[in-house]
Amino acid sequence: MTPDPWASAATIARDVRARTLSATAVVAAALHSIAARNPALNAFTDVVLARAQARAAALDRGAAPRGPLAGVPFAVKNLFDVAGLVTRAGSRINRDNPPAARDATLVARLEQAGAVLVGALNMGEYAYDFTGQNVHDGASRNPHDRAHMTGGSSGGSAAAVAGGMVPLALASDTNGSIRVPASLCGLFGLKPTFGRLSRAGTFPFVASLDHVGPLARSTEDLALAYDAMAGHDPADPACQDRAAEPAVPALARGAAGLRIAVLGGYFQRGAAAEALAAVTTCVDALGVAATVELPEAARARGAAFVITATEAAALHHDRLRRRAQDFDPDVRDRLLAGALIPAPYVVQAQRFRRWYREQVLRVFADVDVLLAPATPCVAPRIGQATFVLDGAEMPVRPNLGVFTQPLSFIGLPVVAVPLPGPHLPIGVQVIAAPWRETDALRVAATLEAAGVAQAMRPANS
């Protein structure tokens, strides 16, 4: 059997476990695809060829577990530690650090399930980005039209999966960095509940808001990866000690019994016609009749903005003092501004966060799943500085996350599902109550089974 670079992780794992396909052949095909496609897409910053080949060979000779992700090639945003690689986190400054001594927890857990790491991926500097552009490594490029943004900050993760180089990638999401690139590149992305998946061995951005999760071309692949990665990790103080709630078995239940509503108000203002049309398509497919609003969603976004700027400034304070000239200027200037914000504003934003969480949890007393646009528009062109949002010309970089920020602000689990468009895809957020990832994944799987949500192969591939 010849490996198909567009095969799903589930298909690859099934064939490798059945020994109708060797892990060595799968990994060789992935490495070939990376060599052929990456020069145009600029997704990978590192390829761990020898490690991947050795791991695949171990799988084939039975020296490594052929688990639920047997032989599945994957790659990680370059803020995940990979033993032997410098964790650059999209920066120039971190390249002066020594290589990581060990893998991040989630890298290790995916490999324990049989997956094979093939490399590390481009990202916006220190994850402070929604565009997928990087002043040091160049922009990652949207596989559906290379003149357009991938979205960020997990731009390389999205380009690698949407471009047919790997079926699975890991990313991080502080304010939308999984969901924005999923939307712009036409992928499924899971941002789990805050505290669900371990961040140990990842370079931080905003400790109060950082999440990690997978990008894939199907709901089943998201669920497979999620199940392999879930579980308490004392190395991440935010990671909660909860019983496993496997997602794969839940997918077959579909959306039956789930109360679904669409988010109105804030989440419908300013979105372009294609973003609203994508939500309407999902609403129609699911037979949704209810509309609900989240109170003070705009203020929630503002509070997320303040916490992000100030916590990130604190994290990078010493680097700003010593090496300010080595930052991406767009990142540096936001961090410097964050360093000047008075402390009472930061504490008030965290107090507001608790109030907002309580209000949103009340909404979930009457509904299980909410739908909202993932991005206000399809992918802007690379280098585009502004776009029109709610009738006003606004900078692209901080505003692509206008619909994602009020949700990650309180750690809700969200699956971004892709809807094809005439030129470029766009995503819809499927949002569940805290710790109910399975509800969001069930709805995503239902939309996928109905042919509404699809990760389309790029026309030029």
Next chain:
Amino acid sequence: MTLDDAELDRMIATAGLQGLSVPAEWHAAVRANLRVTLTRAAEVAAFPLPDTTEPAPVFVA
């Protein structure tokens, strides 16, 4: 909240108290980011909350 450039520049001038340097050629961009962040911070601060509302991250001993 209305913030004029002079007020923002006075805030930027305090960066040195933290050991941060903001050369003149960076001022315009830092000022623009400061204006946006302060505006949003003021909107959040204007929201009335009970004195008993804890900040979201509560340390567990």
